[in-house]
Amino acid sequence: xxxxxxxxxxxxxxxxTPALVVDLDILERNLAWIAGTCAKHxxxxxxxxxxxxxxxxxxxxxxxxxxxxxxxKLSEAEMLVEAGITDILVANQIVGPIKxxxxxxxxxxxDVMVAVDGADNAQTLAAAAAAxxxxxxxxxxxxxxxxxxxxxxxxxxxxxxxxxxxxPSLSLAGVMTWEGHATRIPDPGEKRRAIAEAxxxxxxxxxxxxxxxxxxxxxxxxxxxxxxxxARITGVTEIQAGGGIFGDxxxxxxxxxxxxxxxxxxxxxxxxxxxxxxxxxxxxKAMSTDAGLPxxxxxxxxxxxxxSAEHAKIELRRSSATPAVGDRIRFVVGYxxxxxxxxxxxxxxxxxxxxxxWPIPPDARLR
Numbered sequence: 001x002x003x004x005x006x007x008x009x010x011x012x013x014x015x016x017t018p019a020l021v022v023d024l025d026i027l028e029r030n031l032a033w034i035a036g037t038c039a040k041h042x043x044x045x046x047x048x049x050x051x052x053x054x055x056x057x058x059x060x061x062x063x064x065x066x067x068x069x070x071x072x073k074l075s076e077a078e079m080l081v082e083a084g085i086t087d088i089l090v091a092n093q094i095v096g097p098i099k100x101x102x103x104x105x106x107x108x109x110x111d112v113m114v115a116v117d118g119a120d121n122a123q124t125l126a127a128a129a130a131a132x133x134x135x136x137x138x139x140x141x142x143x144x145x146x147x148x149x150x151x152x153x154x155x156x157x158x159x160x161x162x163x164x165x166x167x168p169s170l171s172l173a174g175v176m177t178w179e180g181h182a183t184r185i186p187d188p189g190e191k192r193r194a195i196a197e198a199x200x201x202x203x204x205x206x207x208x209x210x211x212x213x214x215x216x217x218x219x220x221x222x223x224x225x226x227x228x229x230x231a232r233i234t235g236v237t238e239i240q241a242g243g244g245i246f247g248d249x250x251x252x253x254x255x256x257x258x259x260x261x262x263x264x265x266x267x268x269x270x271x272x273x274x275x276x277x278x279x280x281x282x283x284x285k286a287m288s289t290d291a292g293l294p295x296x297x298x299x300x301x302x303x304x305x306x307x308s309a310e311h312a313k314i315e316l317r318r319s320s321a322t323p324a325v326g327d328r329i330r331f332v333v334g335y336x337x338x339x340x341x342x343x344x345x346x347x348x349x350x351x352x353x354x355x356x357x358w359p360i361p362p363d364a365r366l367r
Contacts (some may be wrong), residue, residue, distance in 0.1 A: 249333065275320065
């Protein structure tokens with residue numbers, strides 16, 4: 001088995017399959033576009049790392065102008081702190097004694113903010129922070145239409161803000177939302193209106209707190225599927241868009257974001273049972289199919305693609321002798337967020353050669 005260091009400088013064909021591969025030129029262009037859009041509209045960029053779970057890519061984001069990093073999991077924040085990145089938002093509720101103890105340990109080493117959407121959780125966090133002798137920054141999460149976590153806009157936000165303000169060990173840093181329900185709206189005008197309505201409720205809730213004497217500094221929202229609109233909305237201070245740097249099928253073809261395809265799974269043809277059927281060695285254990293179906297590249301016309309645990313099955317529209325058994329096929333990843341954690345590393349290439357191999361820390365994958 002090749003070690004990561006032994007692969008650097010070799011052609012991409014030196015990789016065993018399945019392999020998760022990112023084109024550095026495309027990654028850098030996608031990254032620069034998101035960072036540049038945020039800078040153009042005067043909002044901070046705090047990109048999510050849930051899509052890559054890689055301290056190396058987080059450093060690229062910081063070098064491109066990110067003000068900090070957003071995490072979905074506490075383990076991602078721990079990974080980043082170990083890598084020297086200390087301005088972190090965990091855009092999730094931290095619940096239960098095990099995770100709260102981990103959070104308190106982390107707060108001694110970094111400036112970590114977490115989301116809250118309930119008075120009971122705020123009280124528990126406040127008690128833990130007081131016992132640890134730290135002051136924890138929190139953001140109130142709002143449900144502005146996605147119907148997941150979060151308090152409703154308006155008075156419920158003010159009520160929770162007042163409760164948080166009563167705890168000396170907590171500091172209310174701001175408010176946040178994820179307007180994810182708008183991402184799949186096909187009509188551009190309707191999509192913009194849905195985003196504006198959701199984010200407008202977030203901004204109005206922040207203003208309501210301010211008019212009642214509670215300072216709100218951060219107003220955070222905007223994933224890759226919505227950030228082009230959210231970055232333009234007055235009152236927004238931070239954008240969380242991060243996953244689009246890979247340009248997967250979900251972002252480009254379902255969310256209609258103009259990113260380039262940059263993340264692929266390299267696979268080898270293991271069987272040609274008929275002159276129209278192609279079987280490869282990369283199935284659902286190598287790439288997810290939940291939010292976007294992976295797309296095979298470099299093939300004649302494809303009629304259908306299906307996936308089982310260990311195989312991909314491609315039906316060609318017409319008979320073809322190629323690809324042959326042993327040939328390579330690249331699949332554009334359907335959705336990076338649910339594919340990355342299936343792999344141990346991301347192989348970064350430029351011009352067909354391996355430039356870097358980025359490990360995906362196993363402890364950052366789930367918890």
